[in-house]
Amino acid sequence: MKPMFAAEEIGKSFGTRTVLRTAGVWATPGRVTVLLGRNGAGKSTLIKIAIGQLRAEHGVVIYKDMRETRPRLATMARAGLYYLPERGVLSRWFSVRTHLRAVASMSRTPQTEQAVEVCRLQEILDRPASQLSAGERRRAEIGLIVARQPDCLLADEPLMDLSPRDRELIAGVLRDMARQGAAILVAGHEVDVLLDLADDIVWITAGTTHALGSPDDARAHDQFKREYLGARQ
Amino acid sequence: MFLPGRAFGTAMVFRSVVLWAGIRAASLALGSPPTIGPHSALVLFLVTWLAAHDTRILGERVLLGNLGVSPTVRRMFSLLPVILAEGTLHMAVRQLASP
Numbered sequence A: 001m002k003p004m005f006a007a008e009e010i011g012k013s014f015g016t017r018t019v020l021r022t023a024g025v026w027a028t029p030g031r032v033t034v035l036l037g038r039n040g041a042g043k044s045t046l047i048k049i050a051i052g053q054l055r056a057e058h059g060v061v062i063y064k065d066m067r068e069t070r071p072r073l074a075t076m077a078r079a080g081l082y083y084l085p086e087r088g089v090l091s092r093w094f095s096v097r098t099h100l101r102a103v104a105s106m107s108r109t110p111q112t113e114q115a116v117e118v119c120r121l122q123e124i125l126d127r128p129a130s131q132l133s134a135g136e137r138r139r140a141e142i143g144l145i146v147a148r149q150p151d152c153l154l155a156d157e158p159l160m161d162l163s164p165r166d167r168e169l170i171a172g173v174l175r176d177m178a179r180q181g182a183a184i185l186v187a188g189h190e191v192d193v194l195l196d197l198a199d200d201i202v203w204i205t206a207g208t209t210h211a212l213g214s215p216d217d218a219r220a221h222d223q224f225k226r227e228y229l230g231a232r233q
Numbered sequence B: 001m002f003l004p005g006r007a008f009g010t011a012m013v014f015r016s017v018v019l020w021a022g023i024r025a026a027s028l029a030l031g032s033p034p035t036i037g038p039h040s041a042l043v044l045f046l047v048t049w050l051a052a053h054d055t056r057i058l059g060e061r062v063l064l065g066n067l068g069v070s071p072t073v074r075r076m077f078s079l080l081p082v083i084l085a086e087g088t089l090h091m092a093v094r095q096l097a098s099p
Helices: A044-049 A073-078 A096-104 A114-118 A132-149 A165-180 A190-196 A217-219 A222-232 B006-029 B039-054 B055-059 B061-066 B071-097
Strands: A005-014 A017-028 A032-036 A058-063 A064-068 A081-084 A153-158 A183-188 A202-206 A206-215
Touching: A005 A044, A017 A044, A017 A058, A017 A153, A017 A183, A032 A165, A032 A190, A044 A058, A044 A153, A044 A183, A058 A073, A058 A096, A058 A132, A064 A165, A073 A081, A073 B061, A081 A096, A081 B061, A096 A114, A096 A132, A096 B006, A096 B061, A114 A132, A114 A222, A132 A165, A153 A165, A165 A183, A165 A190, A183 A190, A202 A217, A202 A222, A206 A217, A217 B055, A222 B071, B039 B071
Parallel strands: A017 A206, A032 A183, A032 A202, A081 A153, A153 A183
Antiparallel strands: A005 A017, A005 A058, A058 A064, A202 A206
């Protein structure tokens, strides 16, 4: 199936350090694509370029019928894209309920009640984000995604620093969204969970991305095993 | 055009008005006249710059982007209340000064 979202031939340097040479990543409807790579390999940089937070030196971002060298999150968000950054998306000044209301107003079929139930938000609904623990914040952020029901989700490290139970919950939500037809791209390090979650694996190393195929194909890839998975597999 | 919604929009307007009040109070204390002139442009510039670098607003940039609010609309929410406040102050001073 054709990807709904793609960043192609992306290049980016910071000063004399080249982070991305010709990197690309995509998200296909009904599938979860997982972007793996070491710290500093350029995963977050690639996603930030894809949503317009950073400017690439070359490359193009395609989302639905848009084709942009300088994409804008707001424009893509109006067309159904949602971005979950590594450092979170909640405003510390507002309650979870206010966030849910705002995000649900973007959706034609908001799923606010489902979000509260699935992400166990009832007890924290009226608390400002500044009073939430890391796990509660992440659950609330995933709740916003459930309420929004985006066509395409780009999630940067959504499982970072979470308990196994919360990881499971979030992985389940992402899988359900893909089953309902959303295009999901997830970057992260939690190999065990992510390999179970993924339909397609993209590995980023030395400024370039490699499409490794299914998780089984990735596990069988010699260089990926040697340089990324290490002795664990 | 996508607006940031009532809660977020009100907060943005409130923050820029508070910034304006602080900067205006400081400029009046320094002897700047409360009428429209070069100092008004400076106040507008300062408020816009501070609003753009306000960590609260910076922290909400991605959230507002996800809500479809463009950077231009975000800036308008910081600038328009200040222009209105400057204009109101100017008119109030003129009215008080008129015989």
